[in-house]
Amino acid sequence: MxxxxxxxxxxxxxxxxxxxxxxxxxxxxxxxxxxxxxxxxxxxxxxxxxxxxxxxxxxxxxxxxxxxxxxxxxxxxxxxxxxxxxxxxxxxxxxxxxxxxxxxxxxxxxxxxxxxxxxxxxxxxxxxxxxxxxxxxxxxxxxxxxxxxxxxxxxxxxxxxHRREITSFQEALRLLGCAGDLAAAKRLAGALNRPSALTRQLREDLGEPEEQFADTWLNPCxxxxxxxxxxxxxxxxxxxxxxxxxxxxxxxxxxxxxxxxxxxxxxxxxxxxxxxxxxxxxxxxxxxxxxxxxxxxxxxxxxxxxxxxxxxxDELFLDSVVAPVTARERVWLRGRSGGYRPLDRTLPLLPGPAARTDLHEAADGRRTVRELTASWPEPPSGDALRRLRLGLTVPAAPYLRAATAG
Ligand SMILES: C[S@@+](CC[C@H](N)C(=O)[O-])C[C@H]1O[C@@H](n2cnc3c(N)ncnc32)[C@H](O)[C@@H]1O
Incomplete structure (x- = not known):
């Protein structure tokens, strides 16, 4: 209870x-x-x-x-x-x-x-x-x-x-009897007059949306x-x-x-x-x-x-046969009035410039990643291989799908 x-x-x-x-x-x-x-x-x-x-x-x-x-x-x-x-x-x-x-x-x-x-x-x-x-x-x-x-x-x-300055500030607010008080937190952030990592970070975050600022700096626990x-x-x-x-x-x-x-x-x-x-x-x-x-x-x-x-x-990725993701996305955009409205068309899932688009373009659903990259000047290994896998094959980077299963 x-x-x-x-x-x-x-x-x-x-x-x-x-x-x-x-x-x-x-x-x-x-x-x-x-x-x-x-x-x-x-x-x-x-x-x-x-x-x-x-x-x-x-x-x-x-x-x-x-x-x-x-x-x-x-x-x-x-x-x-x-x-x-x-x-x-x-x-x-x-x-x-x-x-x-x-x-x-x-x-x-x-x-x-x-x-x-x-x-x-x-x-x-x-x-x-x-x-x-x-x-x-x-x-x-x-x-x-x-x-x-x-x-x-x-x-x-x-x-x-990541939290040293943040937990210090939360403690200070508690000591001042202002835990969870957004107005007091902003006043204090503006009033600090000795440069430190805390003041720098706080002032940067004052420009964030209120929910973001509160979530970071005011959390009760x-x-x-x-x-x-x-x-x-x-x-x-x-x-x-x-x-x-x-x-x-x-x-x-x-x-x-x-x-x-x-x-x-x-x-x-x-x-x-x-x-x-x-x-x-x-x-x-x-x-x-x-x-x-x-x-x-x-x-x-x-x-x-x-x-x-x-x-x-990484090795399983190298040995998998991959193909570009062909699924498309339905999209809803949040309008000024606050509601979501559907876009009138679906959009493809395509990797941005940060990803290895050469592998994405070469992937044909027939060859393994090892075969596709064998002719690269430096076939991927170690950390580069890991970054390649994580940059193309995961929910956060939904661009390549192993072709071995439906
Ligand atoms: C920082 S938000 C994260 C929201 C979401 N998980 C995300 O990543 O976008 C924390 C959320 O967890 C909820 N929450 C915190 N403690 C909880 C608990 N013990 N049981 C259920 N919800 C909790 C809060 O109400 C808040 O909505």
Missing amino acids: STDTDPERIIGEFYSEFPYPWHAERLTAPDDPGLYPALLAQELGDFTHRRIPRDARVWVPGCGVNQALIVALRFPDAQVVGSDVSADSLELCRTAARQVGADNLTLREEGISDTAHRDAFDYVVCTGVIHHHPDPGLLLGRLAAALRPAGVLELMVYNAH ERNFTVHTLDRLAAAAGLALEAPCATPLAAGLGLDDWCPPFADGQLARRAEALDDVDRWRLTQALTVDRSPLLWFYLRRRDNPWPLLGERDR
């Missing part, structure tokens, strides 16, 4: 005052319902596309304003449940879902700690949520219990190296992680880190590259010999404030699929 100190009630009220994030400017849905299950399987190293069922059961706890709808549109044959403690965020999501006609989405007002799902979901997406609870391990235990044995959890938690502490939290919940998740947000911030940040051959070989978790720890230790977002896929320890390493996934 809720009491005055119930952390889920407090966070629910906070996110009802500042629903997060603001509405997406555009929503999209592929015209091929199998596309995103296949791309998600590919990111996990399954180029046969058997790991994620098209009619998956999906849960998006702490879905906020957009996320459950974005997932429901990407997985149109799935049954998607979105849940949140903020009634206002859910209402905004419900209205948008009605406007785009997403009928595979159910929304529930509930805290994760109140859920009791068992072996229920193939895919759980929980980003930016469990770190807002004083006991994130309790919530992670609920998510782990909800996963089917072969299921996958997409999880993002705060990276401690946050816990931060390193790869090591997240790995331990996962283990305590019966989970293991499986793979980093590529996301447009991380790419846009330049905080997405888990390859160790040095080129020395001898040391690079040592780094490559580490197991994945230790190599990610190494990268975080050496990139500190520029280390990647802690956005990972996790799996139950009893998952029947073999646990692949990053190197295994």
